[in-house]
Amino acid sequence: MSGITDGALEVHDEVQESTAFEHLLDDAIGTTSGRTSKFDLDDVRRAATMIDGSKMLEQLATWRQEARQGTHPGGRPPKIDDRVILIVLLLLAREHTPLWATEMGAVLHRRLTKEARVFLGLPANLSGTARGRTEARRWYNTAWNAFHRMKALMDPYPDTPLYRLTNRSQRDRIVELRDPEVVAQGRERLNWFSDSLLEMTFRLLPRDVRRLINQHTTIGIDQTPMVAASPRGRSPVDKETGLELRVNPKTGKNYSDKLVLEQDSGWYPINAERREESGPGSKPDKDFVWGRAGSIAVLVPNRPVNQAEFPNIALGFSMSLPGTQHVASETVRVLQSIADRGHTPGTVVADRLYFATLSAKSLHIPVKEMGWAVITDYKKTGLGIKGGKAGAIQVEGRHYCAGTPMDLLNASVDAEAHTIDDDTYRKRLEERTAFELRPKEKPDARGHTPMMCPAVGPNATVECPLRELHRNATDKIRIAVLEGNVPKAPDSICTQSSVDFGPEDGIRDAQLFRYQSKEWSDAYRIGRNTDESYHAYVKDVGHEAADTPARRRIRGFAAHQIMATMLLVSANIRKIVTFLTDRETRTSKSNTTGQNLGPLRKTRRRDREGISNYKAKWPLRVLPGAPAGEELDPPLRT
Known part of the structure; x- marks a missing residue:
């Protein structure tokens, strides 16, 4: 019988209709995720090898033993351990799935093949009673508990309530009672977590590529806003005391007492011209976002090349509260970590927020003592x-x-x-x-x-x-x-x-190349463009979407850095796979034709023919009788 009669939908008789159609969703009963594809044994084993190779599991075990202070764990053994939850996080990040506890639970519940479940030590088969929302909720709770057990070992702010709103006096009281040693220890452990996983991705590169990079490690470093899971923001804080301001220092008006969920965040200025401001006024301001500042160190080329010699991956990452007072310490920490991991300090490329703005004592001197050379731009006030x-x-x-x-x-x-x-x-x-x-x-x-x-x-x-x-x-x-x-x-x-x-002597303005020379222009342009490109790459909403808080709803500073790290790991792996694929393609084509075909990607016509409308400074206002200026290199991105 046809379902269409004279352009109108024909209603089937219930007696004659097959029951197959109405049972299509039976297998989805109780599930909380629309994703039904399964991770097989190869997927899980590959992720497990990466997690094991990061040495993170041994460190978590050490921290857990320190937290117990020599006592034995009590209560019922956990259903899954740190290894399983990290593998699940990596699987989801690589799949570009939101890092929600519901998605973690869905993987444990229904998204692993029988062989993969056995590999992870999970029940091989789900019984008939394991279908439905009750069982899905159990696996959700299992994932939630495992993630928070791991997070608790690295949380610098364990005293922050994340499931109830707090007012100003409550938040001030929490800040006043905080133990600085607990905060410092948590921050150090979170950074260790980030560095170990990013270093693991570096070791995925072939040995010849790693050796080439370590001959002269060139890093581009920059901060990026990491928007908090909850958009509720408070009034700006005093930089010295850390307590919230009651009065706007510019207008003299009182700040309202706002209710906040994630107090361990701050106002990040999207508009660079307002970097020195501590936050918006009483009215909503699109120049600021509520969240944290992520410092990302990216491998950048140290010379102009026709084809990539290595993938531009993140080699260091840390997260802090927004504010110029944190930039120097976070930069020094990231660069020190890279050097401590055996990478040869070479050159660090940064924009005007760094070496052109910050004090020599806090940034320039420690960076030079580590062996890093600097390439940067100057503000107008730094010229002459x-x-x-x-x-x-x-x-x-x-x-x-x-x-x-x-x-x-x-x-x-x-x-x-x-x-x-x-x-x-x-x-x-x-x-x-x-x-x-x-x-x-x-x-x-x-x-x-x-x-x-x-x-x-x-x-x-x-x-x-x-x-x-x-x-x-x-x-x-x-x-x-x-x-x-x-x-x-x-x-x-x-x-x-x-x-x-x-x-x-003169370290405040010193840098590797003469300012505005050809060498400086090449190094600064390549470094800054590569750095900015990576930030856009990891924020791509079609992939990691690191700038989309809806993709990571677990609140808190520690949870934010853990999930941001997993997204950077995923982006690094994507970069490495693309690099290896391009290299293999070049090799195979060269072997086939007996000649080097050159780069796979053509130079953009905009750069090849110089038709871009944007120039960093030029053309200048031409004076009467002045000669025409020469064509410049492609424009700088600052």
């Missing part, structure tokens, strides 16, 4: 003359002769003000290199370097009235220091053969 030593003038991270012309010293200032064109700017930068101080010797064991005037020695680059040209100097043409630029009271850089520069 910024102090010096012994008569030498410091400009954008380099020290120059005391007789350097002012138009060369202020080249970047004039370019930023659009009073010179690009061609003039580049010429001035090139001329300025001749006035740069040169090292007389390599740094000693303490990091001290004797620096000498550019007019000294057989390789002098300028001629100065205060210096006699070295007898072995070549006859090449040199720039002369004008009489009007010679200092009236010469300092030691003009009178001595060399001046000792310590490791902290």
Whole structure:
């Protein structure tokens, strides 16, 4: 009998209708997830090998033993252990399924094959009575309990109520009674968790790739907002006391006493121009989101290449409360962890929030002591003359002769003000290199370097009235220091053969390459673009969706970092698989044709033909009679 008669739906007689259709959903009774595909033994074994290889299980066992203080565990043995719940989390993250307790329970209940269940030590078969919501709820409780048992070992804020709203006085009381040692221990353990799993993904790379990376590890580091599971936010806090402000310091108006679920969060400024503000006013403000700040260190190329030499994966991660006061400590911690894991410190690329803003004591000095070189950009206020030593003038991270012309010293200032064109700017930068101080010797064991005037020695680059040209100097043409630029009271850089520069001299603005040089432009552009690309990659809503709180509803700081780490692990694995696939494809095609076919991906037409409308600074406002500027490299992303 046809189901359609003259365009109208025909109603079947119940007696004649088969009962098969109405029983299609019988197997779904009691389930809480719409996902019915099963993970087989290979899926589970692969995830288990990764978890076992991270060494995280041994560390969790050690922490649990420390928490028990030598006593034996009491009560009924848990149905599943840390290993099983971590395997389930990794399976869900790799499948791009929301990391909910209901989804974890669904995997344990109905989404494992018989062989996979036996491998994990779960009942091989579910009896007929195991169908229905009651059994699904039992597995949900099993997953929920296992996750929270593991989380409790790393929770820096175990005193925070996550299932009832708190007012301002209750939150202040919790903060006042907190044990700083418990907070520090929890943060340290969470970071250990993140680092061990990310390091595990690094070891998934072939040995030749790992060795190439470790020759000179180049890291791009940046913070990204990690939105909390609950959007309820409180008033901003005092940076010194950590207690909530009662009055808006700008407007003088009182902040309302808001009810909050996740108090261990803060207001993250989406708008970079409002970074120094502690949060929004009384009205809703789209420039801020309620959550935490995630510091992600990403492997970036250390030179321009036609095809990727390694995948750009996250190598370090930590989470903190938003605020510039936490940026330096989190950056130092992440970089120290990378070095402690055996990676050779090379170069760290960062935007203006870091080395151009923060104090040398909190960031620059410890980073240099670890062996990391810096590549960064400067703020407008960081351009031009910024102090010096012994008569030498410091400009954008380099020290120059005391007789350097002012138009060369202020080249970047004039370019930023659009009073010179690009061609003039580049010429001035090139001329300025001749006035740069040169090292007389390599740094000693303490990091001290004797620096000498550019007019000294057989390789002098300028001629100065205060210096006699070295007898072995070549006859090449040199720039002369004008009489009007010679200092009236010469300092030691003009009178001595060399001046000792310590490791902290000029460190506030020092960086690896000359600012705005071709080397700097390549390194900074590649590093920043790669870093930003990874952040967008892990936030892709079609995959990890790390920026979507609805995909991870378990509340709390510790739960947030655990799940964010699993999402980064998933993103790293995706990156590695893509890299290995591309490499294998290149190899197979090369073997087939007997020639190297070059990169699989073409350079974007926007970059190939220079048709992008965006430029970092150029074209400048062209002055009357000024020559046309040369075409620049592709634009910077800052």
